[in-house]
Amino acid sequence: MEITTLENFYRETASLIPEGISKEIGHFNVFKIDEIAAQFRAKQVMPYNRRAYYKISHISGRNKAEYADKVIDIEKNALLFATPKIPYHWVPQDENQFGHFCIFTADFLVQTKSGVILDDLPIFQPGGYPIFQLTDEASEDIAYIFRKMYKELASNYAFKYDLLRNYVLELIHYGQKLQPETALYPSHTATARVSSLFIELLERQFPIESPHQKLSLRTARDYAERLAVHVNHLNKVLKESTGKTTTDIISSRIVQEAKILLKQTDWNISEIAYSLGFEQVAHFSNFFKKQTSFTPIAFRS
Numbered sequence: 001m002e003i004t005t006l007e008n009f010y011r012e013t014a015s016l017i018p019e020g021i022s023k024e025i026g027h028f029n030v031f032k033i034d035e036i037a038a039q040f041r042a043k044q045v046m047p048y049n050r051r052a053y054y055k056i057s058h059i060s061g062r063n064k065a066e067y068a069d070k071v072i073d074i075e076k077n078a079l080l081f082a083t084p085k086i087p088y089h090w091v092p093q094d095e096n097q098f099g100h101f102c103i104f105t106a107d108f109l110v111q112t113k114s115g116v117i118l119d120d121l122p123i124f125q126p127g128g129y130p131i132f133q134l135t136d137e138a139s140e141d142i143a144y145i146f147r148k149m150y151k152e153l154a155s156n157y158a159f160k161y162d163l164l165r166n167y168v169l170e171l172i173h174y175g176q177k178l179q180p181e182t183a184l185y186p187s188h189t190a191t192a193r194v195s196s197l198f199i200e201l202l203e204r205q206f207p208i209e210s211p212h213q214k215l216s217l218r219t220a221r222d223y224a225e226r227l228a229v230h231v232n233h234l235n236k237v238l239k240e241s242t243g244k245t246t247t248d249i250i251s252s253r254i255v256q257e258a259k260i261l262l263k264q265t266d267w268n269i270s271e272i273a274y275s276l277g278f279e280q281v282a283h284f285s286n287f288f289k290k291q292t293s294f295t296p297i298a299f300r301s
Helices: 006-013 033-043 136-153 160-177 190-204 220-227 231-242 246-264 269-275 281-292 296-300
Strands: 028-032 054-060 063-067 070-074 077-082 089-092 098-104 131-133
Touching (some): 028 033, 028 160, 054 136, 070 131, 077 136, 098 160, 190 246, 231 246, 246 281, 246 296, 269 281
Antiparallel strands (some): 063 070, 063 089
């Protein structure tokens, strides 16, 4: 499954990049859901599950959100906070989908006086389920903020992006004050979903495109924490569905990437070892030889 980058998003939705954003640090845009929903209706899944940006959505309509081994049913109105680091699937249950959503990169909020670090905020923490069902009154409050965003983005106000940053923060703080009212239900497809989302997370770590890039998830525990499941449960699920342990799958994918880097780049062994999460070259060499029967140098030559 292809990661939805900003470039892919604009290509798929045939949307225009907002005027003046090229002069800003980071990226921001806001959309009306009903105006672009037809682009994705044939897929039956909103394009939220793989993305390289943050998203805040106010959605009216029947929907279902699937997180690892949990399912959240949305009957009417919901506020959703999405981060690139937590995978989930958003499945509309009917064609009557309305509301707004905004997309932005972490850099967009760099210029705020508070110096917001998005991943430090509770609403974007791994292990959470940042979807809130809304009363009609709360839904109108959120809709009003989005309408202000939509209107401001089209204005000629010289400091409109500063104002838009404030609106984004207002939505974030509104969400953080909400208490989750949604019941979480296990599903008979939970095992398949955990396995699928694990593979999705794993593949998101690749390809390694620079010797300065480093894997952020290296161990079975890293993946379990990101998926909000116990490491033993993750291992059991993968063993049942693939016949392999979590560590075996991770190791196999790292070896696959190591082979590509050894054959297709001129990076030295130390750079490759670092990018794959090994602090010492010797540890990488021992790992690679155990997996392939070759040392990295022998494989390269």
